[in-house]
Amino acid sequence: MSMPPVLDRVLLSPPDVGAREEEMVVAAVRSGWIAPLGPMVDEFEARMAARCGRGHAVALSSGTAALHLALLELGAGPGSVVVVPTLTFAATANAVVYTGATPVFVDCDERTGNLDPGLLDHALEVLGKEGTRVAAVVPVDLLGRCADYAALLPICARFGVPVVADAAESLGARSAGAPAGSPGAAAALSFNGNKIMTTSGGGMLLTDDAGLAARARYLSTQARQPAAHYEHTEIGYNYRLSNLLAAVGLAQLERLDEMLGRRRAIRETYAALLAGVAGFEVFQRDGDADDNCWLTAVVVDPEVTERTAADLVSAMDAAAVESRPLWKPMHLQPVFAGSRVFATGAAERLFQRGVTLPSGSALSAGQIGRVCAVLEEFTAD
Missing domain, CATH: 3.40.640.10 (Type I PLP-dependent aspartate aminotransferase-like (Major domain))
Incomplete structure (x- = not known):
């Protein structure tokens, strides 16, 4: 075999x-x-x-x-x-x-x-x-x-x-x-x-x-x-x-402008795929015309999809695709335990619900296609 x-x-x-x-x-x-x-x-x-x-x-x-x-x-x-x-x-x-x-x-x-x-x-x-x-x-x-x-x-x-x-x-x-x-x-x-x-x-x-x-x-x-x-x-x-x-x-x-253009195209690909899919949205999409699209992230709403950001990371990992949660808030990091914080809970929610996706300008069409295939299967379940 x-x-x-x-x-x-x-x-x-x-x-x-x-x-x-x-x-x-x-x-x-x-x-x-x-x-x-x-x-x-x-x-x-x-x-x-x-x-x-x-x-x-x-x-x-x-x-x-x-x-x-x-x-x-x-x-x-x-x-x-x-x-x-x-x-x-x-x-x-x-x-x-x-x-x-x-x-x-x-x-x-x-x-x-x-x-x-x-x-x-x-x-x-x-x-x-x-x-x-x-x-x-x-x-x-x-x-x-x-x-x-x-x-x-x-x-x-x-x-x-x-x-x-x-x-x-x-x-x-x-x-x-x-x-x-x-x-x-x-x-x-x-x-x-x-x-x-x-x-x-x-x-x-x-x-x-x-x-x-x-x-x-x-x-x-x-x-x-x-x-x-x-x-x-x-x-x-x-x-x-x-x-x-x-x-x-x-x-x-x-080559900076060329690389910026490639990252923008990758974001547009993800946005088109997720358009109208309940419970999934491209993070920062509203008003992003002046962004550089360094990393494109998706926010997963578990109350709508019954899926979680962690589930998406696992699905990507199974397909040999790197993804990661949004930054863990600094006030939750062990090294800064006890630090003063003025918090509303917004950063914690984004950490729990946000997933960054492959966004680099060096990525090939085939590699982005693999990411999209995982997204399509995950959002269809």
Whole structure:
């Protein structure tokens, strides 16, 4: 008896790299600028700043590093708190802890998954009355949907609190006509392997503040003083991006719009398949014209379908398709047990009901067809 064929696993968002990336890396190697910096880093920073409508960009080893440095320069530290959405990846909250500050979690708007402006207003009012020093608010652009900065920025301004935009998931998206990464005192991008574009690992700090950018460059290169010998007057970090990785980034940036288009087409495929299917909806579908479609998710309503999000994950796994629940809320993570949270239950419901589906621009039509076959069978039961 022959065994059934083993299917290659369909991944959520594999890196989309090819000949152009190889060409750029070879050029970087041949230039002699191997590490740690070089002309391709300079060019990458200039092009990313222009793309995101910012005055300055600092190429770093990760988006987490960008958050860390931005928060440090805005005064986050022991004795202060930083307000973070509870529906996010751990890196957002971890960067707060790196500074010595304490994260305070605020729930999301259930329709978008992004920070709830009304609840943020309430949280800042309560914290202010208590005399708590709030160093910053860090909205997160969830799955490529920009947070509601038109509402969030005035609220933060009224309380005198700066904003650091976590745009790790939203490069290429727009909010009220403005590119992702442009709102706030600073913003952080991620070029991790699963993001819209990648440098293998890497990130970017964006700002219009020349002083903040200069400090980020200084701290990210071990805070070395301008002396002939190694002189250090404060603690620094090894956070800079290499010239080789910047070469990958430049090639990816050339192809960014093409990759965005492919992710959009995948979302439209899922949306068409699920249109009119009771109990299933594409998350963030309403008003998604300016989203980058980094990850497309489905919300499963068990009260309508008698099926659960966990059932869908199991069905995908049986077909060798990667899927996962939406982010587990930070206030439910063991590492943040006991943390302060302003919650409505929205993030918990999305965690229980949301499933992210394969969305990467490198996925083939056949791979997306396999995902759709699972969805069709699952929704037909």
